[in-house]
Amino acid sequence: MPELPEVEVVRAGLAPAVTGARIAAVEVFDRRALRRHDQLSVDFESGLTGARVLAAVRRGKFLWMPLADADAHADANVNADAEGERNGRALVAHLGMSGQVLLRTPGHPGPGVPGEHLRVRLHVEHPDHGELVVDFDDQRTFGGMAIDRMLPTPDGERAGFSAGVDGAWARSIPSQVAHIARDPLDPAFDDAAFARALARKKSEIKRVLLDQTVASGIGNIYADESLWRVRMHPQQPASSLSRKRVDELLTAVRAVLEQALAEGGTSFDEQYVNVNGASGYFAHSLNAYGRDGEPCPRCGTTMVRESFMNRSSHRCPRCQRIRAGVKTRAA
DNA sequence: AGAAACGCCTGCCAGC
DNA sequence: TGCTGGCAGGCGTTTC
Incomplete structure (x- = not known):
C-alpha cells in the first residue's frame, strides 16, 4: 500500500x-x-x-x-x-x-x-x-x-x-x-495552518489525517502508527485537540514517515516494491497496524481492530482513549 | 459548503 | 471441491 x-x-x-x-x-x-x-x-x-x-x-x-x-x-x-x-x-x-x-x-x-x-x-x-x-x-x-x-x-x-x-x-x-495539500515532510508545510484546519473540523482525527487536502502522504498504515505513537484515539474529534497535541501529532507523523523511508517503506507480500522489485523492511517495525490480538509494544494490553470508514483501525485500548476537554489546556 | 457514501478493481482467503 | 462474500484501500465523483 x-x-x-x-x-x-x-x-x-x-x-x-x-x-x-x-x-x-x-x-x-x-x-x-x-x-x-x-x-x-x-x-x-x-x-x-x-x-x-x-x-x-x-x-x-x-x-x-x-x-x-x-x-x-x-x-x-x-x-x-x-x-x-x-x-x-x-x-x-x-x-x-x-x-x-x-x-x-x-x-x-x-x-x-x-x-x-x-x-x-x-x-x-x-x-x-x-x-x-x-x-x-x-x-x-x-x-x-x-x-x-x-x-x-x-x-x-x-x-x-x-x-x-x-x-x-x-x-x-x-x-x-493542485488541490492536494503539502505533505508533513515538505519544508513549506505550514504547521500553524494545519492546526487551524484541525480546529475547524469536528470529524474524527483519523479521518482528517487521511484527508489529502489537509495534509498529504498519510494512508491507513501510517495514520494508525502515528496515532499509536502519540497515544491518540482515532476517533478523537480533531477540533478537541490543543495546539500542543496537534504539534505532538505532527512530530509523530514525521517520525513515522521518516523511519519508514529509512527502512525502504512497508511491504506486505509483493504488493509494494522499489524500482528494482525489492521489498521494504518497515513492516517489521509496525507497532499498531495489523497487530490486533497482539500485545501493545508499550503497555502489553491486547491490541484491537475496529471497523472504520470501510477499513480497519488498529489501536491499543489502554494507551489510546478518547479524552474530553483537552482543548482548554493550551492555547 | 462541507461531510459522508459510493464506485472503481483484482487477488486472496475464510466459510459454507 | 468450488463457490461466495468480505476484505484490502486511495481518490474522484456523487449525494446529502
Missing part, C-alpha cells in the same frame, strides 16, 4: 534513471491505466514520445515528471492553452493501491508474465545510462498515469520534493495535484 515513504522510495529510484532522458517510445497495454488522463487535450502516446524528462517530483503520494518538448520551437501540434504552454506539462503518476514502477533493461518480457499486470511501458534513452525500460505495473488499477498541464504554485514555493534538483518547473504543479 504505497503511502508517502513508498512513493518517495520509487521517486528516488526513478530520478537518476529518467532525469535528462528522452522518451523514445510509449506502449499502453491497458488504457484504464490512463483514467486520469484528459484524452481531449493530447493523445497520451504521441504527447510523450520525443519529450525529455526534467526531473522526478513528489508531493504526498503523487509523483510527476516535468517534461520538455522535443523541439520547443516547433510545438505547433500541442493544442494547449497559453497558461499550460507557459508552465509546461508533466507526466503524472499515482500508484493507487497496487501500482509499481519498475526499471528494466531493453528486451524485458512484455505483458502476459504470470503474476504481473503491466499497464504502461516507457522506452527511454538516457545520455549516460543508455536505453532503459520504465514499466508501470498495477494489479488493481487504482493507480494511473496522465499527461497534465502545470500551474504555478499559489505560494510560489517549490511544488514538491525533488531532492534538490532545480529548474523552472520546480514552482509549478500538475493541475490534478
Whole structure:
C-alpha cells in the first residue's frame, strides 16, 4: 500500500534513471491505466514520445515528471492553452493501491508474465545510462498515469520534493495535484495552518489525517502508527485537540514517515516494491497496524481492530482513549 | 459548503 | 471441491 515513504522510495529510484532522458517510445497495454488522463487535450502516446524528462517530483503520494518538448520551437501540434504552454506539462503518476514502477533493461518480457499486470511501458534513452525500460505495473488499477498541464504554485514555493534538483518547473504543479495539500515532510508545510484546519473540523482525527487536502502522504498504515505513537484515539474529534497535541501529532507523523523511508517503506507480500522489485523492511517495525490480538509494544494490553470508514483501525485500548476537554489546556 | 457514501478493481482467503 | 462474500484501500465523483 504505497503511502508517502513508498512513493518517495520509487521517486528516488526513478530520478537518476529518467532525469535528462528522452522518451523514445510509449506502449499502453491497458488504457484504464490512463483514467486520469484528459484524452481531449493530447493523445497520451504521441504527447510523450520525443519529450525529455526534467526531473522526478513528489508531493504526498503523487509523483510527476516535468517534461520538455522535443523541439520547443516547433510545438505547433500541442493544442494547449497559453497558461499550460507557459508552465509546461508533466507526466503524472499515482500508484493507487497496487501500482509499481519498475526499471528494466531493453528486451524485458512484455505483458502476459504470470503474476504481473503491466499497464504502461516507457522506452527511454538516457545520455549516460543508455536505453532503459520504465514499466508501470498495477494489479488493481487504482493507480494511473496522465499527461497534465502545470500551474504555478499559489505560494510560489517549490511544488514538491525533488531532492534538490532545480529548474523552472520546480514552482509549478500538475493541475490534478493542485488541490492536494503539502505533505508533513515538505519544508513549506505550514504547521500553524494545519492546526487551524484541525480546529475547524469536528470529524474524527483519523479521518482528517487521511484527508489529502489537509495534509498529504498519510494512508491507513501510517495514520494508525502515528496515532499509536502519540497515544491518540482515532476517533478523537480533531477540533478537541490543543495546539500542543496537534504539534505532538505532527512530530509523530514525521517520525513515522521518516523511519519508514529509512527502512525502504512497508511491504506486505509483493504488493509494494522499489524500482528494482525489492521489498521494504518497515513492516517489521509496525507497532499498531495489523497487530490486533497482539500485545501493545508499550503497555502489553491486547491490541484491537475496529471497523472504520470501510477499513480497519488498529489501536491499543489502554494507551489510546478518547479524552474530553483537552482543548482548554493550551492555547 | 462541507461531510459522508459510493464506485472503481483484482487477488486472496475464510466459510459454507 | 468450488463457490461466495468480505476484505484490502486511495481518490474522484456523487449525494446529502
